[in-house]
Amino acid sequence: MSAGRLSFSNITALAPMVRVGTLPMRLLALDYGADVVYCEELIDIKMAQCQRVVNEVLQTVDFVAPDERVMFRTCEREKDRVVFQMGTADPDRALIVARLVEKDVAAVDVNMGCPKEYSTKGGMGAALLSDPDKIEAILRKLVAGVSIPVTCKIRILPSLEETVSLVRRIERTGVTAVAVHGRFKDERPRHPVHCDYIQAAAQAVSIPVIANGGSLDLVKTNADVDEFKKATGASSVMLARAAMWNASVFNSGGPLPLERVMEEYLKYAIRYENHAFNTKYCLCQMLRDKVESPLGKQVQAAQTNAEISDAYGLQAFYQLTQEQLQARRDALQSSSQPDRPVLDGDVTTMAVRFERREYPPQITPKMFLLEWSRREKLEQPLYETVQRSQDRAFQSTVTVADKSYRPSLWEKSKKFAEQAAAIVCLRVLGIPEGRIGEEDSGLVCKRKREGKANGATTEEESSKKRHVAEIRQETSESPVVANGDHRKPPEQP
Numbered sequence: 295m296s297a298g299r300l301s302f303s304n305i306t307a308l309a310p311m312v313r314v315g316t317l318p319m320r321l322l323a324l325d326y327g328a329d330v331v332y333c334e335e336l337i338d339i340k341m342a343q344c345q346r347v348v349n350e351v352l353q354t355v356d357f358v359a360p361d362e363r364v365m366f367r368t369c370e371r372e373k374d375r376v377v378f379q380m381g382t383a384d385p386d387r388a389l390i391v392a393r394l395v396e397k398d399v400a401a402v403d404v405n406m407g408c409p410k411e412y413s414t415k416g417g418m419g420a421a422l423l424s425d426p427d428k429i430e431a432i433l434r435k436l437v438a439g440v441s442i443p444v445t446c447k448i449r450i451l452p453s454l455e456e457t458v459s460l461v462r463r464i465e466r467t468g469v470t471a472v473a474v475h476g477r478f479k480d481e482r483p484r485h486p487v488h489c490d491y492i493q494a495a496a497q498a499v500s501i502p503v504i505a506n507g508g509s510l511d512l513v514k515t516n517a518d519v520d521e522f523k524k525a526t527g528a529s530s531v532m533l534a535r536a537a538m539w540n541a542s543v544f545n546s547g548g549p550l551p552l553e554r555v556m557e558e559y560l561k562y563a564i565r566y567e568n569h570a571f572n573t574k575y576c577l578c579q580m581l582r583d584k585v586e587s588p589l590g591k592q593v594q595a596a597q598t599n600a601e602i603s604d605a606y607g608l609q610a611f612y613q614l615t616q617e618q619l620q621a622r623r624d625a626l627q628s629s630s631q632p633d634r635p636v637l638d639g640d641v642t643t644m645a646v647r648f649e650r651r652e653y654p655p656q657i658t659p660k661m662f663l664l665e666w667s668r669r670e671k672l673e674q675p676l677y678e679t680v681q682r683s684q685d686r687a688f689q690s691t692v693t694v695a696d697k698s699y700r701p702s703l704w705e706k707s708k709k710f711a712e713q714a715a716a717i718v719c720l721r722v723l724g725i726p727e728g729r730i731g732e733e734d735s736g737l738v739c740k741r742k743r744e745g746k747a748n749g750a751t752t753e754e755e756s757s758k759k760r761h762v763a764e765i766r767q768e769t770s771e772s773p774v775v776a777n778g779d780h781r782k783p784p785e786q787p
């Protein structure tokens with residue numbers, strides 16, 4: 295094994311778990327002492343459609359589906375420890391996915407144990423156990439095609455001989471390790487684990503066998519891990535439910551109070567903008583029989599990570615993290631965006647942001663744009679907003695008189711995104727936007743100077759001031775019937 299390749303000997307791993315094995319849980323498990331962390335099973339067809347996106351704000355690498363969902367998010371901290379588990383029944387597709395993630399993960403794993411119908415009906419998961427030729431084809435293709443270790447996770451077969459024969463065949467493909475979940479395909483998680491089958495497998499091959507299936511009755515705390523190793527003769531152990539219930543099962547110093555574990559989990563979820571439903575799901579798994587407690591009910595009712603933070607008294611942490619992320623977003627955007635209008639296809643863009651404090655109460659750029667459109671007998675401005683999944687930020691495009699305007703900076707809410715779009719339009723057209731001290735701002739002064747140079751009258755200027763004053767009297771975005779004499783704005787550059 296070359297230096298730097300992940301070793302599977304004598305390790306304790308966080309098992310792959312759908313919905314549970316997302317980034318916050320994996321980082322938490324690493325903090326508590328897990329050597330290796332598996333991600334949740336991700337299906338090859340979905341992953342193959344993903345684009346790799348470096349998320350500079352979160353400092354993560356995201357694999358983003360065409361519908362903008364982040365399918366897999368990872369970061370530098372786990373790069374040498376995370377195993378990417380895929381569901382696949384197709385060697386070529388498996389390789390495409392393995393190559394897509396190869397630079398960002400420490401190993402790839404194929405799920406050959408999932409008995410759920412959604413997996414088996416596509417020939418994936420436990421369905422592979424009855425098709426060893428397919429197993430071999432997938433694993434050989436992966437081993438030959440990627441530079442990182444390849445592993446797989448199986449369930450045991452109906453007899454010891456069949457199980458041993460399968461792991462031997464798997465070993466010959468060149469994989470680095472094999473995880474053996476000591477239950478038959480039809481057994482449920484409540485059934486006792488068959489340590490003798492895992493032992494037979496471990497004795498039959500020279501690659502590391504990772505024993506799995508001991509959470510319910512054998513491994514309750516870290517002190518039990520060695521017992522499970524002894525019972526199975528395996529050098530390594532993989533924990534699923536014990537870790538899901540309390541990730542400090544990896545802590546060699548003993549378990550930590552669940553409250554603390556949940557808080558630490560939630561901090562990672564906030565820091566990495568984990569999807570709120572996923573955060574909720576994981577916290578509810580940790581709460582177990584306390585899920586109907588007042589805290590559990592509050593968590594269940596929450597719709598956002600902010601609301602979940604309230605339940606745990608982590609509002610200050612949530613707020614601070616949001617400010618830090620926004621500061622990073624601003625720094626990145628201002629360093630990369632020009633401060634003047636730029637044509638992006640048919641849309642005029644500008645690096646502007648809506649700062650509420652720059653406008654008097656009850657005055658917004660949208661109001662100014664609406665009022666101006668009405669005066670000009672134009673159709674109402676039309677706003678279209680999109681949200682990107684990697685950081686849930688919003689961006690609006692406003693269309694006025696068949697021309698579209700968009701801020702190049704993304705905003706934290708739809709409302710702010712629309713205001714920013716209105717600002718772009720107003721600034722490009724040279725129309726007042728209602729900002730405090732606008733008359734002193736470079737933009738309006740410039741317009742004034744240009745107006746004077748073009749022979750504009752003081753009547754025109756005072757008309758603009760009247761326009762601003764009239765709109766300021768309004769308290770809503772309802773139309774303002776004003777008598778100001780308004781000229782058409784200068785032509786768009």
Ligand SMILES: Cc1cc2nc3c(=O)[nH]c(=O)nc-3n(C[C@H](O)[C@H](O)[C@H](O)COP(=O)(O)O)c2cc1C
Nearest residue numbers: 309310311312334335405475507508509533534535
């Ligand atoms: C919530 C949950 C999700 C799971 N998802 C996966 C998965 O994505 N891939 C997989 O190979 N096994 C999955 N499993 C099975 C576990 O990895 C493990 O094999 C099983 O729970 C037995 O280990 P344990 O006794 O430590 O829980 C899942 C188990 C649970 C409880």
